Structure formats: C-alpha cells, structure tokens
Amino acid sequence: MTVRWESVVxxxxxxxxxAAWWGETLGWPVVYDEEDEAGIAPPFVAEHTRDTPPIERWPEMTFVPVPDGKTIKNRLHIDLAPGIDDSQEAEIAALVARGARLADVGQGDDVTWVVLEDPEGNEFCVLSPRV
Incomplete structure (x- = not known):
C-alpha cells in the first residue's frame, strides 16, 4: 500500500x-484562506480547491495557527534553488528584503547553500543555482 503526499503543514x-509570504516566495497562489488555516499550491493547479478530489490535487503548503512561537531548530526544512541563470546572492537579498533573516545552524563557511529563516523563524535553505 502507498499513500499520497497531501501537504507540508x-x-x-x-x-x-x-501563506502570503511563502506564496510570493514560491510564486504559488493562495488557494484557500480560512479562519483556521491557509494554503498555497503550485500555479499550474491554481483551480485547486479543498473540494477537488484528492487524486487530482498536488501537494500544497498548509499554514495552521499555534499559540506558541518557534523555539527549536526545524527537523524538516525546504530547500529553494535559483535557476541556472539566476544569482543565489540576488535571491537571498530579495528574500531578506521581504523579511527573511540569515540563520546560523552550524552549517560552516564551506557550504554551497545559505540558511535563512522566514518571518516566523522557520529555517529554509537557498542552494546554488540549478537546472
């Protein structure tokens, strides 16, 4: 038996x-925005709704409220990669201008990725450009 990846929560x-910050970061539209959660999905599934049959949906990012702020390093994170003709430094500068912060999680100076935090402190990486 296999299961289908529904969402990263x-x-x-x-x-x-x-949802708005990550949607702008990824170029993904907000596909639902409710009192208790909001979600984004890839643009090619912009017509996606919560009523779309599961077999027709793509994985999304769902944001749910919790009363406490983040206190420890994430055990799971997202890696973002600029296109092969894009600049890692320019992407990082744009993210920082929109509220991301550089983060030190012990990655060292000799790595090809940069660790940042989103506006609520969730770590993610910007890799070197990729195809």
Missing part, C-alpha cells in the same frame, strides 16, 4: 501572513 502564529 507549517505551524505558525499568523497563517494568512505566512
């Missing part, structure tokens, strides 16, 4: 703000 204090 991000606990946060402000689901709407996090």
């Amino acid at each position: 991000v606990d946060c204090r402000d689901p709407r703000a996090q």
Whole structure:
C-alpha cells in the first residue's frame, strides 16, 4: 500500500501572513484562506480547491495557527534553488528584503547553500543555482 503526499503543514502564529509570504516566495497562489488555516499550491493547479478530489490535487503548503512561537531548530526544512541563470546572492537579498533573516545552524563557511529563516523563524535553505 502507498499513500499520497497531501501537504507540508507549517505551524505558525499568523497563517494568512505566512501563506502570503511563502506564496510570493514560491510564486504559488493562495488557494484557500480560512479562519483556521491557509494554503498555497503550485500555479499550474491554481483551480485547486479543498473540494477537488484528492487524486487530482498536488501537494500544497498548509499554514495552521499555534499559540506558541518557534523555539527549536526545524527537523524538516525546504530547500529553494535559483535557476541556472539566476544569482543565489540576488535571491537571498530579495528574500531578506521581504523579511527573511540569515540563520546560523552550524552549517560552516564551506557550504554551497545559505540558511535563512522566514518571518516566523522557520529555517529554509537557498542552494546554488540549478537546472
């Protein structure tokens, strides 16, 4: 038996703000925005709704409210990669300008990725450009 990947769920204090920030970061539209959660999905499934049959949906990012702020390093994180003709430094600068922060999780100086935190402190990496 196999299962289908439904969503990456991000606990946060402000689901709407996090969905908007990550949606802009990934170029994904907000596909639902409810009182208790918000979600984004890839643009080619923009017509996706919570009523779309599961077999027709793609994995999304769902943001749900929790009362407490983040206190420890994530055990799971997202890796973002600029296109082969894009600049890692420019992507990082744009993310920082929109509220991301550089993070030190002990990665050292000799790695090809940069660790950042989203506006609520969730770590993610920006890799070197990829095809």
